[in-house]
Amino acid sequence: MPVKSYKELRSARFFAADDFRSFGHRSRAMQMGLGHEDWEGRPVIAIINTWSEAQPCHMHFKDRAEWVKRGILQSGGMPMELPAHSLSEQFLKPTSMLYRNMAAMDVEEQLRAHPVDGAVLMGGCDKSTPALIMGAISWGFPFLFLPAGPMLRGNYAGRVLGSGSDAFKYWDELRAGTIGPDEWKGIEGGIARSYGHCMTMGTASTMTAIAEAFGLTLPGASSIPAADAGHQRMSAACGRRIVDMVWEDLTPDKILTAAAAKNATTVAMATGCSTNAIIHLVAMARRAGLDWSLDDLDRIGHEVPVLANIRPSGSTYLMEDFFYAGGLTALMKELGEALDLSTLTVNGKTLRDNVAAAVNYNTDVIRPMSNPVYHQGSLAVLKGNLAPDGAVIKPAACDPKFHKHTGPALIADSYPELKRIVDDPDYPMTPDHVLVLRNAGPLGGPGMPEWGMLPMPKALLKHGHRDMLRLSDARMSGTSFGACILHAAPEAYVGGPLALIRNGDIIEVDVEARSLNVQLSDDEFMERRTAWVSPPPRHERGYGWIFARHVQQANLGCDFDFLTTGFGAPVPEPDI
């Protein structure tokens, strides 16, 4: 039902006015070959495209943008493709996370500055999803998200390979000497064999699932493999729908309610959830003005079982199998009343409407509530004197014997130091040691790199050990596995407790009790704190300088303080 007239659109102020500035807008649109019939009476739709030649996960976006345009034209809109930072997970150093907020600002400011009424956001590779959504939420006008879709299953010598997870796994085997360089090279060529994002339930697949559960995609969009022709059809459908969303004035505040955030969190837990998703979920929810915290995540994690039997939390399957089994709509149908099915989504219907026709075609891939992969949600938040503001662990992806553990700390202050420890086959250590990497948080990394799945030390690998307790203020790849406690907040670099521990201090972890402590008295802590010297800043100019001054800690989503909702007065519309 249209609630807006053409004259009320933002773009009409640019194109329909009878003044000197509008003459400029129209004449320059005509310079591009457009005519009055292209814009008169039509909403202008931005296609925010994160295609780049450094972004293998989004290689198909050059083509898919054309399908989005087809849909926009079919529905009577005018497309306007705008490039945005692609946040390539594999090629950005020191880490794409350093640039998530920059990309979010890029999106918000581009949308605000251009003559557009609505937006289709094209993303999928890890941080691109939250960056696009965070920026568009702060803009506040109608948008929907088109996920890139997962790549095809990896394949080498008849063996199925999963993004990230199998790279880590075979790297350990190579270091343990159980595979040789030829096999390793074969894996290199077979693990990523089509465009699309990582096809394990890593950060990318978790984030696109979260976007769908939040109500920000068309039904089923997050599960379609990038190379499936259904992805072209979905792209066109996004183009058609956004035009109607503009006429209906379906703004994000009507979709991003507390119930929607709970749904997004519930689905994240049921998918097996990348640890990164916690940070992005908190950041996105806070952009929407919701007070969403680690406590909410842990509470929901206690209640919701893992249903998606997808690696790394699941044993065998990958996103292609998930799609064939019915995809996210089938998983949400299995969750049933664990979700609030009354929430509104971008197609103008409720989640209940969207999952009504879903069918679970394979109950081993998408488990029913009665036969979960893991009885509780995939993530747990630990707190204690080592992480007063929280740390996270993925209990479903580690050896259960580490769920309760006490052992001495073995500390690396930097990644090079860590490498020296793990690469020394004779380094003195026991399987009970807790390997610690610090100074790898939001400021210490900087950008909180994905170093948190600390490599297994050769000294333990050679004795057959494949897991040990590891602790860091870093993040880890969503495709990682192992007994890794991450995101310890506050981080060491700003003087968090992790900065104060020493080799041999006894660390105690109890996942069931949600605790993470070091056996140190308050007096000892105080003494060490007084002696602690704060390290010099990582960046003295440029973007890193801004980052260092404004990034918040992991428990607050690592957003910049000045970008959060409620910081300062709302930004006015451009006065043209």
Ligand code: FES
């Ligand atoms: Fe792009 Fe994994 S590298 S999603």
Ligand code: MG
């Ligand atoms: Mg990743």
